[in-house]
Amino acid sequence: MRAETVPPAVPGVLSRDDVVATARSIAAQQEPSGAIPWFAPTAGVPGHVDAWNHVEAAMALRVAGLGGHARRAYEWLRGVQRPDGSWPAKWVLGAVTEPGGESNHAAYVAVGVWHELLMTGDDGFARRMWPAVRRAIDFTLGLQTRRGEVIWIRREDGAPSDHALLTGCSSIYQSLRCAVALAEHLGEPEPEWELAADQLGHVVAAHPEAFADKSRWSMDWYYPVLGGPVRGADAARRFAERWDAFVVPGLGCRCVSDQPWVTAAESCELVLALDAAGDRDRALELFATIQHLRHEDGSYWTGWQFENRRHFPGDRSTYTAAAVVLAADALADASPGARLFKEIAGRPLGPCEASDPVACGCALVSVADAVRTRL
Numbered sequence: 001m002r003a004e005t006v007p008p009a010v011p012g013v014l015s016r017d018d019v020v021a022t023a024r025s026i027a028a029q030q031e032p033s034g035a036i037p038w039f040a041p042t043a044g045v046p047g048h049v050d051a052w053n054h055v056e057a058a059m060a061l062r063v064a065g066l067g068g069h070a071r072r073a074y075e076w077l078r079g080v081q082r083p084d085g086s087w088p089a090k091w092v093l094g095a096v097t098e099p100g101g102e103s104n105h106a107a108y109v110a111v112g113v114w115h116e117l118l119m120t121g122d123d124g125f126a127r128r129m130w131p132a133v134r135r136a137i138d139f140t141l142g143l144q145t146r147r148g149e150v151i152w153i154r155r156e157d158g159a160p161s162d163h164a165l166l167t168g169c170s171s172i173y174q175s176l177r178c179a180v181a182l183a184e185h186l187g188e189p190e191p192e193w194e195l196a197a198d199q200l201g202h203v204v205a206a207h208p209e210a211f212a213d214k215s216r217w218s219m220d221w222y223y224p225v226l227g228g229p230v231r232g233a234d235a236a237r238r239f240a241e242r243w244d245a246f247v248v249p250g251l252g253c254r255c256v257s258d259q260p261w262v263t264a265a266e267s268c269e270l271v272l273a274l275d276a277a278g279d280r281d282r283a284l285e286l287f288a289t290i291q292h293l294r295h296e297d298g299s300y301w302t303g304w305q306f307e308n309r310r311h312f313p314g315d316r317s318t319y320t321a322a323a324v325v326l327a328a329d330a331l332a333d334a335s336p337g338a339r340l341f342k343e344i345a346g347r348p349l350g351p352c353e354a355s356d357p358v359a360c361g362c363a364l365v366s367v368a369d370a371v372r373t374r375l
Helices: 016-027 051-063 067-080 103-107 109-120 123-141 166-185 191-206 218-227 232-246 264-276 280-293 318-332 362-374
Strands: 090-092 095-098 261-263 303-305
Touching: 016 051, 016 318, 051 067, 051 103, 051 109, 051 318, 067 109, 067 123, 103 109, 103 123, 103 166, 109 123, 109 166, 123 166, 123 191, 166 191, 166 218, 191 218, 218 232, 218 264, 232 264, 261 264, 264 280, 264 318, 280 303, 280 318
Parallel strands: none
Antiparallel strands: 090 095, 261 303
16 A cells, blocks of 8 residues: 555645645535535535546545545445446436436546556555446447447447547547556456457547547547547647637637637646647646636636636536646646556557457558559
8 A cells, every 4th residue: 555645736836735625625525425526516506426527536536635535436436336337427416317328437437446546556445446347348348339439328228329429439548548457457357458449549549430520629629639549740730730729828728619618627638638748838838827717715617708707607616626636646747646648557648550450441441552552
């Protein structure tokens, strides 16, 4: 077991005490069960819980030294997993409101468990969570097409939806890499998961036709870099192509390109993506910029509507606070989990070759190109 990690600080932007205050704003909204909603009931309106954002919040709690709260979050998640390995898309105050199981929600438990293992060295925790991780990854890969993308949700009736999401699949790529590392660490290797990750990463990087068009959303712009399939010159090119569409100087990153609304969570995820791609100067600049959304208690407003000049939608969300803490940790390179978006088990995240180039059509393209060259 490792000693509790010292919380990160970003000189000139956030002190360690600032980061702890932000994490405490998450803990203050955690439900007695251990679940972490988007926000605690405000003016009679409760926030919902979903597994992905719940795990992100648990990771932030651990980074800031609130390990007891993090463990309660993971134990709750383990206890409410369904037999098929999924979790409902949404709960509100403990009641399921959207029963469908999202693939990226299920897969993200692997990132959380791997992060907790890195942070604590607690093999007992990893072994206790391993059956849940295995079921979750099996559920996720049950939605992978032969080409390689992963369909985004299995509905309540068991039928999959008819499309995949680029943001979700980029996140699943990182999740699969963490799951493979966890399996190897526990002596139960899963080579098929690694092949599935290779194929998925290739499709994310090279086959935009595999995904529903969500290009107005900034997450579809930066997530292929954040999740790992796109790095190097391709990442730099991707950032350059739509930087002006999404980044508002002095304010942060828009949620969607056609609305005058910047959000702290998307901005901090972009910070993580920039840092992972080696663009540290812009990452630090953007991280400093988004501090205008910090509340005096350490929480963060979700967003700012800069034409109307008001906070929108008006809440201070746990997932936003979590993104700030994780971005601070990455920039400070402070904890054993700080490089989670750069490398898994010492292996850099990045582009990969398709494990089945015939399935995605790349092998056929290569043959055609060779024929044309000979002619």
